[in-house]
Amino acid sequence: MADKKATSPLVKLAIDFGPLIVFFASFKLGDIYLATGTFMVASVIAMIASRVITGSVAPMLKVTFVIVMVMGGLTLYLQDETFVKMKLTVVNGLIAAVLLFGLMTGRLYIKMVMELAFEMDDEGWRKFTRNYVAFLVVMAVVNELIWRTQSTDFWVNFKTFGYMGATFVFIMAQMPMMMKYMPDEDEKGGDV
Template identity: 45%
Template sequence: MDRPLFERDPSSKERKTINPLLKLALELGPLMVFFFANARGESLIESYPALSVFGGPIFLATGLFMIATAIALTLSWILTRTLPIMPLVSGVVVFIFGALTLWLQNDTFIKMKPTIVNMLFAGVLLGGLLFGKSLLGYVFDSAFRLDAEGWRKLTLRWGVFFVFLAIVNEIVWRSFSTDFWVAFKVWGIMPITIAFTMSQMPMIMRHTLPEKDGSAAE
């Protein structure tokens, strides 16, 4: 009998795991730093004049965002000895576009970062489907065991969702103030993503593979 598509690698059991709340803190921490630094940028610069080297609040927020992202990725590596692909890719883009933002003193680069990241993920997922590959299985293989149809549906839906997020980011940063964009990035995108994720659970449950007898006996 053929092995199910994206069956979990036995070696994955050896991977270190961390508390879900700590994992969430590592993922949301840099965003919270970004929001706080932008909102309190002027008072922070007044209290600590050395921070004026970054420029205005959005540039200070960008610099601290880069530092917080580096710290989060480092802690994730220390605790698990792995770096999740999506935070890693997002972190690389943060460093590139953040550096351009600070160097050129132009916040357009950091505002375009979510668009670039989301379109990159969408391109990889939807492009993989064109070649018959449900690549999302490689990202979530340790969380779900789905049949081939389930992975295909989930990959397609996430690919389309990433395109949606990219479009929303472009509309928001081009149409509203920087403060509004920062707030929406933290308090808007996350609830939208959580709602979308929860909406996929019925489909995931329908396509979840039954546990093997051998694994159940372990």
């Protein structure tokens, strides 16, 4: 097993969001089926790049990869764009279910994933998990409403920009609560 390597945040962003950008560009240049195929290829490249550059593949990237391959494969094989449009709902639902299960059984899975980025006490992680589960469920419902009632072009724009914007707003809205549960400088064990 390879050791995790120090990696620039920009490189991590490129690995995480590169496939989405490729999906969007491919859709604008072609159609949903071209976009789905290139998204699948870009997801394979992102997995390889993550392993080579960072020394590991994040659990969420692995889960998303499997869902992209299954839903994308069904989209291409059946020539039915429903499956690729439902991918966001499936991913959000799965993550929400895992986080809720963890919360109900006393496991803070989100802390394991994000504790390098944020330092909070367990009460803060519990509240953040609860709020994130609610956000994921709402966004799954929004995705379902949009793809079922709007054009494919509108849905692609939502998936690419609307979802990221909503996630940014959610994280910013959580900052006051997160700061409340972050340790003071004195509690961090500074120089004595």
